[in-house]
Structure formats: C-alpha cells, structure tokens
Amino acid sequence: xxxxxxxxxxxxxxxxxxxxxxxxxxxxxxxxxxxxxxxxxxxxxxxxxxxxxxxxxxxxxxxxxxxxxxxxxxxxxxxxxxxxxxxxxxxxxxxxxxxxxxxxxxxxxxxxxxxxxxxxxxxxxxxxxxxxxxxxxxxxxxxxxxxxxxxxxxxxxxxxxxxxxxxxxxxxxxxxxxxxxxxxxxxxxxxxxxxxxxxxxxxxxxxxxxxxxxxxxxxxxxxxxxxxxxxxxxxxxxxxxxxxxxxxxxxxxxxxxxxxxxxxxxxxxxxxxxxxxxxxxxxxxxxxxxxxxxxxxxxxxxxxxxxxxxxxxxxxxxxxxxxxxxxxxxxxxxxxxxxxxxxxxxxxxxxxxxxxxxxxxxxxxxxxxxxxxxxxxxxxxxxxxxxxxxxxxxxxxxxxxxxxxxxxxxxxxxxxxxxxxxxxxxxxxxxxxxxxxxxxxxxxxxxxxxxxxxxxxxxxxxxxxxxxxxxxxxxxxxxxxxxxxxxxxxxxxxxxxxxxxxxxxxxxxx
Amino acid sequence: xxxxxxxxxxxxxxxxxxxxxxxxxxxxxxxxxxxxxxxxxxxxxxxxxxxxxxxxxxxxxxxxxxxxxxxxxxxxxxxxxxxxxxxxxxxxxxxxxxxxxxxxxxxxxxxxxxxxxxxxxxxxxxxxxxxxxxxxxxxxxxxxxxxxxxxxxxxxxxxxxxxxxxxxxxxxxxxxxxxxxxxxxxxxxxxxxxxxxxxxxxxxxxxxxxxxxxxxxxxxxxxxxxxxxxxxxxxxxxxxxxxxxxxxxxxxxxxxxxxxxxxxxxxxxxxxxxxxxxxxxxxxxxxxxxxxxxxxxxxxxxxxxxxxxxxxxxxxxxxxxxx
Numbered sequence: 001x002x003x004x005x006x007x008x009x010x011x012x013x014x015x016x017x018x019x020x021x022x023x024x025x026x027x028x029x030x031x032x033x034x035x036x037x038x039x040x041x042x043x044x045x046x047x048x049x050x051x052x053x054x055x056x057x058x059x060x061x062x063x064x065x066x067x068x069x070x071x072x073x074x075x076x077x078x079x080x081x082x083x084x085x086x087x088x089x090x091x092x093x094x095x096x097x098x099x100x101x102x103x104x105x106x107x108x109x110x111x112x113x114x115x116x117x118x119x120x121x122x123x124x125x126x127x128x129x130x131x132x133x134x135x136x137x138x139x140x141x142x143x144x145x146x147x148x149x150x151x152x153x154x155x156x157x158x159x160x161x162x163x164x165x166x167x168x169x170x171x172x173x174x175x176x177x178x179x180x181x182x183x184x185x186x187x188x189x190x191x192x193x194x195x196x197x198x199x200x201x202x203x204x205x206x207x208x209x210x211x212x213x214x215x216x217x218x219x220x221x222x223x224x225x226x227x228x229x230x231x232x233x234x235x236x237x238x239x240x241x242x243x244x245x246x247x248x249x250x251x252x253x254x255x256x257x258x259x260x261x262x263x264x265x266x267x268x269x270x271x272x273x274x275x276x277x278x279x280x281x282x283x284x285x286x287x288x289x290x291x292x293x294x295x296x297x298x299x300x301x302x303x304x305x306x307x308x309x310x311x312x313x314x315x316x317x318x319x320x321x322x323x324x325x326x327x328x329x330x331x332x333x334x335x336x337x338x339x340x341x342x343x344x345x346x347x348x349x350x351x352x353x354x355x356x357x358x359x360x361x362x363x364x365x366x367x368x369x370x371x372x373x374x375x376x377x378x379x380x381x382x383x384x385x386x387x388x389x390x391x392x393x394x395x396x397x398x399x400x401x402x403x404x405x406x407x408x409x410x411x412x413x414x415x416x417x418x419x420x421x422x423x424x425x426x427x428x429x430x431x432x433x434x435x436x437x438x439x440x441x442x443x444x445x446x447x448x449x450x451x452x453x454x455x456x457x458x459x460x461x462x463x464x465x466x467x468x469x470x471x472x473x474x475x476x477x478x479x480x481x482x483x484x485x486x487x488x489x490x491x492x493x494x495x496x497x498x499x500x501x502x503x504x505x506x507x508x509x510x
Numbered sequence: 511x512x513x514x515x516x517x518x519x520x521x522x523x524x525x526x527x528x529x530x531x532x533x534x535x536x537x538x539x540x541x542x543x544x545x546x547x548x549x550x551x552x553x554x555x556x557x558x559x560x561x562x563x564x565x566x567x568x569x570x571x572x573x574x575x576x577x578x579x580x581x582x583x584x585x586x587x588x589x590x591x592x593x594x595x596x597x598x599x600x601x602x603x604x605x606x607x608x609x610x611x612x613x614x615x616x617x618x619x620x621x622x623x624x625x626x627x628x629x630x631x632x633x634x635x636x637x638x639x640x641x642x643x644x645x646x647x648x649x650x651x652x653x654x655x656x657x658x659x660x661x662x663x664x665x666x667x668x669x670x671x672x673x674x675x676x677x678x679x680x681x682x683x684x685x686x687x688x689x690x691x692x693x694x695x696x697x698x699x700x701x702x703x704x705x706x707x708x709x710x711x712x713x714x715x716x717x718x719x720x721x722x723x724x725x726x727x728x729x730x731x732x733x734x735x736x737x738x739x740x741x742x743x744x745x746x747x748x749x750x751x752x753x754x755x756x757x758x759x760x761x762x763x764x765x766x767x768x769x770x771x772x773x774x775x776x777x778x779x780x781x782x783x784x785x786x787x788x789x790x791x792x793x794x795x796x797x798x799x800x801x802x803x804x805x806x807x808x809x810x811x812x813x814x815x816x817x818x819x820x821x822x823x824x825x826x827x828x829x830x831x832x833x
Contacts, residue, residue, distance in 0.1 A: 052706075053708075054705075054706065054831065055831075073708055074705070074706050074707065074708040075708030077708075078708055084706070086706065088702075090700070090702055090703040090706040090707070091700065091703055092695070092696045092699045092700045092703050093699065093700065093823070094699060094823075095695075095696065095699070099692060099696075100703075102692070103692060103693065103696050103703065103704070103707050103709075104693075104704070104707025104708050104709050105707070106689040106692070108689070109688055109689050109690070110687060110688055110689065111686075111687055111688060111689060111691075111692060112687070114689070
C-alpha cells in the first residue's frame with residue numbers, strides 16, 4: 001500500500017446528545033480514490049467537515065502526509081493541501097468565476113494582481129485537467145455541472161493535494177456525473193488523492209479504489225472496491241440484508257384510472273416542455289416515466305397534479321375530466337382520489353419548520369377526522385401521526401420533532417405516509433427515492449408495489465433508471481417533452497439509455 | 511435671470527440637504543452589503559449629532575466634535591453587531607432598539623449636561639465646520655451662468671460636503687477593487703462560502719459595521735455642526751429611514767446611491783422652496799405632500815420603473831454553521 005495521505009485515529013464528535021462520530025479510524029492512501037459510504041446521518045459529512053476544519057473533533061488525532069496535524073479552521077486545512085467540494089456549493093452566486101476562485105486566496109489588499117494571477121492559473125489548470133470554464137461567467141448563469149467544476153478549481157487553485165467531494169453527483173445529470181468521474185480519474189493520475197462521500201453504491205463501484213462504510217457514527221468496514229460487491233456494501237451500510245431489487249409479481253392491470261391525451265405544457269418562459277403527450281394509467285399497474293432530468297417529466301407531473309396549467313390536451317381522472325386551465329386545484333384533485341408525492345419534498349412536499357405531525361396531515365388538514373369544530377383536533381392528529389410513524393418506520397419516532405431535523409429518507413417517508421394513507425385511487429410519485437438511503441429505498445419500493453397490488457394506479461417519474469426498471473410494469477421514456485418509446489420491465493439499460501438520449505425509436509429497437 | 515437664480519438656490523440646498531442622506535446611505539450600504547440590515551442608521555446619526563455638538567461645544571473644537579461623533583456612532587454600531595452578529599439576534603429588533611435608545615438618551619444627557627431643554631449650546635465659530643470658499647469664487651460670481659454655478663454650487667460648502675461626495679467613488683473602489691470589498695460583498699451573499707474559504711464571518715461583518723458607524727458619525731456631525739449650529743432633539747427627523755429607502759432605490763450601489771440621495775435632497779429642497787407658492791395647474795401643494803414624496807416615489811419606482819431591487823441574499827439572516 002502506498003504512503004498514507006490521511007490517517008484519522010480515534011475521532012469522536014458529538015452534537016449535544018447525538019454522537020455523530022465515534023472512535024473513527026481511517027487511513028487513505030495517497031494517489032487513490034477512496035469512497036466513504038453510509039446512510040444519511042451516518043456521520044460521513046461530519047467526519048469530512050472535521051478533516052476540513054469546519055468542525056473540531058472532541059478527541060482523536062489527524063495525520064496528514066504522516067505528520068500530526070492540528071486543523072482548527074478551514075484555513076489550516078487549506079494550508080495542508082486539503083480541499084473540499086461541499087454538497088451545497090460554497091459559491092457566491094452573483095460573483096464571477098474568477099471572483100469566487102480568489103475569494104479568501106487573494107494575493108494582496110487590491111484585487112488587480114489576484115485576478116491576473118487567477119486568470120493565468122485557471123488557464124494552466126484548464127490545460128492540465130481539461131477543466132474548462134469561462135472565468136468571467138457569473139456563477140448563477142452556469143449549469144450545476146459547471147458550478148461544481150468551479151468548486152473543484154477553487155480547491156486546486158489553493159494547491160489542494162487531497163480533494164474531498166461530498167455527495168457530488170446528487171445534483172448532476174448522468175452525463176455530467178460521467179464527466180466528473182473522468183475529471184476525478186485524471187486528478188488521480190496526477191497523483192492527487194480523492195475522497196468521495198456518497199450513498200450511491202454504483203458510483204463507488206464505478207470509480208473508487210477502496211471504500212469505507214460508516215453506520216450510525218462508526219466506521220464498520222474498509223474494503224478494496226474490486227473485492228467487494230454492491231450487495232455486501234449495502235448490507236454493511238444498513239446492518240442487515242437489503243433487497244436492491246424488490247420482488248414483485250405480474251401486474252393485473254384493470255380499468256383506466258388516468259387518461260392523458262395530447263397534453264401540451266409550457267414553462268414560465270413559454271418553452272414547450274411537454275409536447276403532445278398521451279398515455280393511460282390503469283388500476284393495478286405501475287407506469288414508470290424514465291428520462292434525463294429536464295425533459296419535461298417535472299412539468300408533466302405538475303400539470304397532472306393541478307399545479308401547472310396546460311396549453312392543450314385533456315386529462316381524465318376516473319373518467320371525468322380535470323380542468324387544465326388552472327381552475328382545478330390540487331385540493332380538489334386530492335378529494336377526487338389523486339394523491340401526489342412531489343419531486344421536491346423540501347419546497348413543495350413539506351414545511352420544514354413544522355413539526356412532523358403537522359406535516360403528516362398537510363393538505364388534508366380540513367378533513368373532519370382532524371377537526372373538532374373549527375379547531376384542529378390535536379389528539380386525533382397526534383394519534384394519526386404516531387400510527388404513520390409506526391407503519392412507515394419513520395425515525396426518530398417523535399411526532400413533535402421539527403421536520404427539518406429528519407433525514408432525507410425519513411422526510412420522504414413522511415410525505416409518502418401522508419399520501420398513501422389517504423387511500424387514493426391514483427398515486428403520482430416524483431423521484432420517490434431522491435436523496436434516500438438504501439434501506440429506505442427498499443421500504444419505499446415495497447410500499448409502492450403494495451399499492452399496486454391493492455389495485456391502485458401508480459405513476460412514477462424518476463431519473464434513476466434502476467428504480468424505473470425495478471418498479472415499473474410499463475416504462476415510458478421521455479425525451480425533449482415527448483414520449484419516445486414504451487418498453488416492458490425487461491428492457492435493458494442500454495436500450496432505455498438510447499431512448500433517453502433521443503436516438504430514434506426504430507434504431508433503438510434493433 | 512430670476513428663475514436661473516432660483517434654480518441655483520434650489521440646487522445648492524439640494525446638495526446641502528442630500529449630504530446627510532448620502533453619508534447615511536453609504537453607511538447602510540457597507541452594513542447591508544455585508545448582510546446586516548441596519549434600521550438603526552437613524553439612531554446612530556442622532557447620537558453622532560449629539561456627541562459631535564456636545565463635544566465641540568465643551569472642547570471648543572470642531573475636530574474633537576467630529577471625532578466624538580464618529581466614536582459614539584461606532585460604539586452604537588458595535589452594539590448592533592454584538593446583538594446581531596455575536597448573539598445572532600434579530601437585526602430589525604436590534605436596530606429599532608438602537609433608535610429608541612438614541613432618541614431617549616440624547617435628550618436626557620443633553621438636559622442633564624446643558625439644561626437647555628435637550629439642546630446643546632449654540633456652537634461658536636471654530637466649533638463648527640465653516641464653508642470653504644474656493645479660490646476666485648467671489649470674483650467669478652458675476653460671470654454669467656458659470657459664475658454662480660462655481661460660486662454657489664461648487665464652492666462654499668463645508669469640508670464634510672466634499673467628504674461625502676468623495677466617499678462615493680471611494681466606496682465603489684473599496685467594494686469592487688479591494689480584497690476587503692470582495693469579501694464584504696461575498697459575506698452578504700453567502701457567508702458559508704466565506705467561512706469555508708477560511709475567512710472569519712463575524713470579524714468581517716464587524717468591520718463592515720465599523721465603516722457604517724464612521725459614516726453615520728459623519729452624517730450626524732454634519733447635521734448638528736454644519737447644517738445647524740448645535741444639537742436639537744430628534745434632529746435626524748427620519749433621515750435615516752429616507753437613506754434606507756434611497757439604498758433600496760439605488761439597488762445597493764454607491765453611484766446610484768448618490769443619485770438617489772440627490773433626488774431625495776432635491777425633493778426636500780423643492781418642498782421648502784415651494785412652501786406657500788402656488789404652482790401652475792395644481793395650485794398650492796401642502797408641505798406634508800412634498801415631504802411624503804420621497805417615500806411615495808420609492809414605492810412607485812420600485813413597483814414598476816427601476817425593476818427588481820434584489821437585496822444581498824444573506825441580508826438579515828444571522829450566520830449559523832449548518833450541521
């Protein structure tokens with residue numbers, strides 16, 4: 001094994017009563033890509049934040065390049081050649097790329113020389129690593145993939161030898177993620193050490209040399225990537241065997257529950273996002289809509305669930321039309337038996353500042369079950385929330401806890417429990433498992449299949465191809481606002497991938 | 511020629527009236543660009559005005575008065591910082607509290623020290639900042655057009671007036687050409703980015719507030735030591751709020767701020783000039799209407815004409831390291 005770039009010994013860190021890291025030992029070899037996996041809340045990000053000086057460990061030792069290091073602030077970490085790309089980018093949105101690069105690394109009190117130096121450095125980094133980006137572009141005008149590149153450049157500009165990336169692909173399209181991986185491999189070839197924090201096991205298998213697994217604040221195992229399997233890692237992460245692909249029987253499709261005909265939707269800029277889309281959703285089946293993010297799936301979901309107006313076309317729910325001109329509100333559709341789990345649970349699905357029990361009835365709060373006269377019936381709401389917590393294994397099981405304090409997976413369970421427990425005839429789910437842990441994914445998939453087996457109609461939109469393939473009875477592929485093909489669940493990844501990339505349907509069929 | 515002279519006079523008082531607005535507006539700009547809302551500009555100006563006039567009167571020196579104005583105003587700014595940066599308190603509440611403390615304490619201390627009903631003694635020559643007559647101003651006065659402009663508009667103001675206008679390009683230069691300015695703007699937009707870049711968010715914001723305090727000190731000193739010959743209770747009379755309106759109006763940009771303050775100063779000057787004078791068509795306009803104009807104008811222009819004024823994104827939000 002090569003010399004260690006980083007050695008962590010006996011790291012402990014608590015936030016109040018929560019022990020985020022306990023006795024962590026970790027050794028990362030120089031010039032490798034090292035993955036750290038674990039469920040949300042397992043302590044991965046905390047550990048890396050300690051290494052980056054954002055937090056300080058309560059106890060333990062850090063050695064960088066064999067020498068003991070005291071890292072009290074990000075400045076210390078930067079001086080030791082450690083750079084970090086945060087999950088939420090640490091960029092100033094209305095600054096130019098150059099201004100972001102030099103922030104905190106200015107050469108002197110005036111900006112002129114800093115900017116000149118950064119400009120020539122960027123030029124060199126661009127040639128060396130293929131990290132192209134317009135230095136004068138304003139951050140908020142760049143796509144997410146490029147913003148991330150600016151973060152990487154920021155770290156390299158500061159002379160980073162060790163680069164930590166926290167959930168780097170969460171916001172990227174598959175193509176952008178592939179590009180990122182190429183960059184990371186190139187960094188490795190140049191002798192840099194890369195630490196990749198993720199909960200996506202496929203990424204770990206695809207790119208890392210070694211992988212460490214964290215669970216509930218402890219480091220449970222370190223493996224050589226080529227000697228392990230996705231199944232083993234998933235089991236280590238969750239602490240029990242996990243079904244990555246939930247078993248299900250054949251669908252018994254019944255009557256048409258939701259009929260979408262010639263639906264056309266434009267976004268706020270007037271660009272046509274959904275273009276003449278037609279399909280049927282039947283009782284007892286799960287229809288999956290696959291596609292690269294941004295090909296109209298979001299707008300389709302919003303139109304069907306009454307959030308966005310449609311330009312033309314019709315949607316029939318249980319044989320009766322939905323008013324698409326904006327008069328149908330989500331509440332009315334809910335009453336008619338259409339439940340919607342939105343793609344963006346933070347902004348649309350939940351009020352994060354509310355307590356769990358409040359979110360668990362949100363949108364159904366004027367249901368007589370939860371009311372006593374004009375007032376909320378707190379007892380009934382609490383009982384209902386506790387019931388859902390138990391049924392959906394929402395953790396921590398405290399209905400009074402602020403929703404923001406739940407992990408992503410548990411937040412998603414809160415939304416799902418709310419919508420599924422209303423017993424809707426049609427369930428529309430956007431990105432059912434975005435940002436959700438392996439263990440919770442299994443649970444959510446089982447729930448959705450159970451819905452189907454009860455004879456409900458389920459529509460799933462997801463950018464995760466694996467998810468679409470394992471859940472769906474029929475797969476519709478969207479590209480540039482149109483449905484470009486329909487396949488059965490046996491369709492191969494390659495076949496669907498071609499459709500998603502917009503390659504003509506006939507060619508893909510061959 | 512009468513009309514020309516009237517215009518020159520209105521413009522001259524426009525300059526005089528816009529100076530305290532401009533200083534306060536630039537003061538607010540430093541703090542708000544750093545992400546700290548400062549509704550306490552009014553209060554800091556008021557304590558500055560009081561401290562300046564009181565010290566100038568006691569020590570018989572305009573400079574000591576100015577120094578004291580700045581010192582006390584900065585002290586109040588630091589109190590705001592202590593509440594809203596160190597203790598992450600609500601910035602609006604802290605600012606309002608500062609305004610109340612300023613309004614009350616200046617009257618009480620003024621009465622206790624000088625027994626003139628909350629006023630400070632009238633300032634004598636040497637205790638005030640005098641007008642600076644530029645070379646040749648008197649000789650040029652009779653030259654048509656250019657003469658009065660030079661003699662009235664350019665020459666004949668106190669040093670604080672020139673200072674205020676010099677602060678406009680200076681502030682622009684600080685914000686957009688220096689390391690401090692880059693960091694200041696960054697911390698108002700995304701303090702987490704500043705923190706992860708290894709820069710102290712708190713220290714940076716404190717420094718911004720010190721800049722604010724210095725400028726509100728100057729603004730207060732101007733009120734009590736240039737515009738007026740002493741401190742009168744509540745003499746800021748809402749100028750701190752107009753400065754905030756001007757700041758929004760100017761979209762937090764220094765040069766815009768100057769024009770916004772000149773506009774508000776002009777409305778003020780025109781309202782004084784037009785008092786009791788019937789206008790064509792509309793006839794007599796009430797003073798209150800003219801005084802309300804800056805605010806009405808801000809609302810109307812913000813609503814439709816100058817487009818969206820986007821405040822610094824992290825404004826008003828105390829910075830907490832997220833878990």
